[in-house]
Amino acid sequence: MNVQLNHTIVWCRDKWRSSSFLIDILRLRDAAIPFGPMLVVKLGNSVSLDFYDQDGDIASQHYAFLVSESDFDSIFARIKEQGLTYWAAPGKRGAGETYQHNGGRGVYFDDPDGHLLEVMTRPYEGIG
The missing domain is CATH 3.10.180.10 (2,3-Dihydroxybiphenyl 1,2-Dioxygenase, domain 1)
Incomplete structure (x- = not known):
């Protein structure tokens, strides 16, 4: 069986700020892509981090x-x-x-x- 991680949700207070921080610090080539309520940041190995706003505490x-x-x-x-x-x-x-x-x-x-x-x-x- 070949199982690969495809994406994970990154809970945050401000998806634009958080995704921009990651894109800037890592100097990723692509901008975050809106997908439903999320902003998707693609990484070089076809895995994405999907930033999703959440109120309250974030683990x-x-x-x-x-x-x-x-x-x-x-x-x-x-x-x-x-x-x-x-x-x-x-x-x-x-x-x-x-x-x-x-x-x-x-x-x-x-x-x-x-x-x-x-x-x-x-x-x-x-x-x-």
């Missing part, structure tokens, strides 16, 4: 993005330029630091709704 989720070494440098520069707090570990440990695993680098930071985003240059070793 924080984690979204990890695999990027090239050069893209990591550019993304990390934008994280610092925007004055975003960043961490080396998912529990928001190692403030102001990045991590190194499996010969690659990574960093965690929050989006406008408190979702924990991660950019990484190598997938976890032995998985996949």
Whole structure:
């Protein structure tokens, strides 16, 4: 059986602000596409993040993005330029630091709704 993730909903307070933040920080080529009540942000592997407005509390989720070494440098520069707090570990440990695993680098930071985003240059070793 071949099962692939197609999309996931990203609950947010303002889908335009949240999708624009992701598009800008990752420098994605395509703009968000309206689809019903959502804004769809397509990623390079045919998976999409579908931003959907929600009132009230939003449970924080984690979204990890695999990027090239050069893209990591550019993304990390934008994280610092925007004055975003960043961490080396998912529990928001190692403030102001990045991590190194499996010969690659990574960093965690929050989006406008408190979702924990991660950019990484190598997938976890032995998985996949």
